[in-house]
Amino acid sequence: MQSADSFRIGIVGLGLIGGSVALAARRSGWASRVIAWDQNADVLARGRTLGVIDEAVADIPTLMAQVDVVVLATPTRAGEQLLPDILAHSGGVRCVTDVASVKGSLRDVAATLPHEQRARFVPGHPIAGSERHGVDAARADLFAAHRVILTPADDTEPEALALAHALWEATEAEVVYMSVEDHDAILAATSHLPHVLAYALVDTLSHAPERERIFRFAAGGFRDFTRIASSDPVMWRDIALTNREALLEAIDSFGRHLATLREAVAAGDGAALEQTFRDAKASRDQFVQEFEARTGKRPLSSDVG
Amino acid sequence: MQSADSFRIGIVGLGLIGGSVALAARRSGWASRVIAWDQNADVLARGRTLGVIDEAVADIPTLMAQVDVVVLATPTRAGEQLLPDILAHSGGVRCVTDVASVKGSLRDVAATLPHEQRARFVPGHPIAGSERHGVDAARADLFAAHRVILTPADDTEPEALALAHALWEATEAEVVYMSVEDHDAILAATSHLPHVLAYALVDTLSHAPERERIFRFAAGGFRDFTRIASSDPVMWRDIALTNREALLEAIDSFGRHLATLREAVAAGDGAALEQTFRDAKASRDQFVQEFEARTGKRPLSSDVG
Numbered sequence: 001m002q003s004a005d006s007f008r009i010g011i012v013g014l015g016l017i018g019g020s021v022a023l024a025a026r027r028s029g030w031a032s033r034v035i036a037w038d039q040n041a042d043v044l045a046r047g048r049t050l051g052v053i054d055e056a057v058a059d060i061p062t063l064m065a066q067v068d069v070v071v072l073a074t075p076t077r078a079g080e081q082l083l084p085d086i087l088a089h090s091g092g093v094r095c096v097t098d099v100a101s102v103k104g105s106l107r108d109v110a111a112t113l114p115h116e117q118r119a120r121f122v123p124g125h126p127i128a129g130s131e132r133h134g135v136d137a138a139r140a141d142l143f144a145a146h147r148v149i150l151t152p153a154d155d156t157e158p159e160a161l162a163l164a165h166a167l168w169e170a171t172e173a174e175v176v177y178m179s180v181e182d183h184d185a186i187l188a189a190t191s192h193l194p195h196v197l198a199y200a201l202v203d204t205l206s207h208a209p210e211r212e213r214i215f216r217f218a219a220g221g222f223r224d225f226t227r228i229a230s231s232d233p234v235m236w237r238d239i240a241l242t243n244r245e246a247l248l249e250a251i252d253s254f255g256r257h258l259a260t261l262r263e264a265v266a267a268g269d270g271a272a273l274e275q276t277f278r279d280a281k282a283s284r285d286q287f288v289q290e291f292e293a294r295t296g297k298r299p300l301s302s303d304v305g
Numbered sequence: 306m307q308s309a310d311s312f313r314i315g316i317v318g319l320g321l322i323g324g325s326v327a328l329a330a331r332r333s334g335w336a337s338r339v340i341a342w343d344q345n346a347d348v349l350a351r352g353r354t355l356g357v358i359d360e361a362v363a364d365i366p367t368l369m370a371q372v373d374v375v376v377l378a379t380p381t382r383a384g385e386q387l388l389p390d391i392l393a394h395s396g397g398v399r400c401v402t403d404v405a406s407v408k409g410s411l412r413d414v415a416a417t418l419p420h421e422q423r424a425r426f427v428p429g430h431p432i433a434g435s436e437r438h439g440v441d442a443a444r445a446d447l448f449a450a451h452r453v454i455l456t457p458a459d460d461t462e463p464e465a466l467a468l469a470h471a472l473w474e475a476t477e478a479e480v481v482y483m484s485v486e487d488h489d490a491i492l493a494a495t496s497h498l499p500h501v502l503a504y505a506l507v508d509t510l511s512h513a514p515e516r517e518r519i520f521r522f523a524a525g526g527f528r529d530f531t532r533i534a535s536s537d538p539v540m541w542r543d544i545a546l547t548n549r550e551a552l553l554e555a556i557d558s559f560g561r562h563l564a565t566l567r568e569a570v571a572a573g574d575g576a577a578l579e580q581t582f583r584d585a586k587a588s589r590d591q592f593v594q595e596f597e598a599r600t601g602k603r604p605l606s607s608d609v610g
Contacts, residue, residue: 127522128525147522147524182515190519190520190522194530195526196563196570199586201559204562206585213487214494215595217454217492219432219433219496222495223596224533226589228526230586233582233583233586237575237579238575240569240578241573244573248571250509253513258505258556262553262557265545265552265556273541274539277541278538279508280503280504280507281507283510283520284507287531288528291523
């Protein structure tokens with residue numbers, strides 16, 4: 001399907017997210033053509049084989065000359081390095097948006113650029129993903145019923161903002177707005193902290209003297225709890241580095257609550273433990289009910305261990 | 306199906322685990338009849354309505370007079386209180402086994418009882434469960450392809466041990482043996498620590514000033530990570546109290562590894578973060594591969610956030 005309102009999309013960094021944006025935007029008819037650049041030529045070839053993209057280009061200026069909207073979908077630190085080059089060549093482009101999990105660092109990079117360039121940049125973050133990564137994992141429905149947070153600046157061009165909004169709606173995501181600071185603090189709590197805890201748990205058990213038997217006797221609860229520890233190490237390294245302040249605050253807050261629970265265990269304070277567990281269960285049950293009602297996601301398998 | 310090798314089973318505490326043992330043992334033909342006692346008469350009535358049990362009795366002595374094998378399936382601390390009464394009436398019973406997630410506390414209770422009583426007791430722990438609980442959640446296949454750890458004492462009667470082993474094999478579980486100390490240390494690492502971390506994370510976020518938006522913007526990764534925080538608060542209070550020493554050691558070991566990761570974040574040490582994340586991912590990926598190959602469990606949905 002191609003219409004008067006369809007656009008040529010450029011993807012910079014063809015992984016799970018960039019590939020899924022391409023598939024979703026083309027399935028909806030919003031994108032008439034998808035052109036991609038990636039530092040890895042094999043990935044681009046794979047994207048063409050899979051039909052995720054129409055065309056691959058060898059450099060960013062070539063990409064910028066042929067598209068209306070650009071989606072920067074590399075890991076965060078690579079994005080910081082690429083953004084100035086992308087915006088420098090964005091004269092013929094109507095919107096540059098990104099998908100990074102941390103918004104402060106790209107905002108800071110954009111702030112150093114000329115107004116007419118940075119005004120085309122709409123920072124964004126789809127709250128969706130997978131522990132699988134790479135273009136082979138891309139899916140047209142990855143963002144459906146998920147939220148995308150846009151964190152525009154005061155001087156972002158209205159047309160650029162409208163295009164970023166429309167792109168994400170075309171993927172069937174729900175678009176919401178937030179300040180950079182709120183985004184980075186909230187994501188530190190809901191996503192970045194849990195990832196660090198999951199990595200820390202697996203790290204702890206991997207170094208235990210009993211490590212072999214520990215992994216042999218772990219079960220479904222452990223599998224689910226640590227699923228996010230199978231995420232891309234480079235992406236999460238970058239997130240930890242670029243959202244450092246908010247993440248440190250989240251880790252420290254968690255550390256205080258864990259210390260309180262530890263004291264209750266040490267003191268044999270069953271009443272305090274039961275109350276904390278009961279409150280946490282109530283909060284988590286309510287969250288899941290709302291999440292599953294909104295997204296239509298099925299409950300997970302229920303094996304604990 | 307009823308055979309010469311089928312037994313009358315008594316269930317003490319009719320919840321997810323007791324109910325699932327009943328269903329599995331009867332489905333296989335190992336149990337010819339299932340009789341249950343629970344402190345809650347409504348639960349017993351529900352168990353009869355659901356067809357999980359054949360008969361409910363009003364007290365433990367009545368139960369003990371009518372069965373060959375008894376499965377103690379209450380939360381851990383209730384089990385400690387009931388075990389002496391069960392064993393005191395076990396003269397006509399060939400095996401008393403249990404399902405508690407901590408083995409040290411019941412071992413200590415048994416050690417105070419006369420030899421001829423405690424020799425009939427085979428401590429056991431099926432590494433299977435669910436965040437759902439209660440007899441309504443019981444399933445005949447809960448233990449299939451899962452492990453059950455038995456931790457017999459030196460003077461456990463061979464016949465009692467053989468019956469406990471056979472009961473669990475009838476549920477299609479794989480039976481393995483371990484010392485009480487090893488069991489409690491390994492389960493502290495693989496199960497009790499993750500539960501405490503999940504409860505602590507939800508507790509942390511529930512008390513954050515931004516709690517409403519935090520839960521609104523949490524996604525699939527958070528849901529999976531916190532699934533075990535929806536587990537039964539009383540059961541987990543008891544586990545935390547009865548496996549205190551091993552759990553404190555596991556919490557402290559985790560705390561040291563988390564502190565190391567925190568330092569790497571604070572110092573902006575990307576190389577250290579990436580290495581830790583990479584190693585953790587490798588360990589976790591290997592665990593999942595083996596777990597899924599063994600149990601035939603399907604991979605989970607893969608939405609992260």
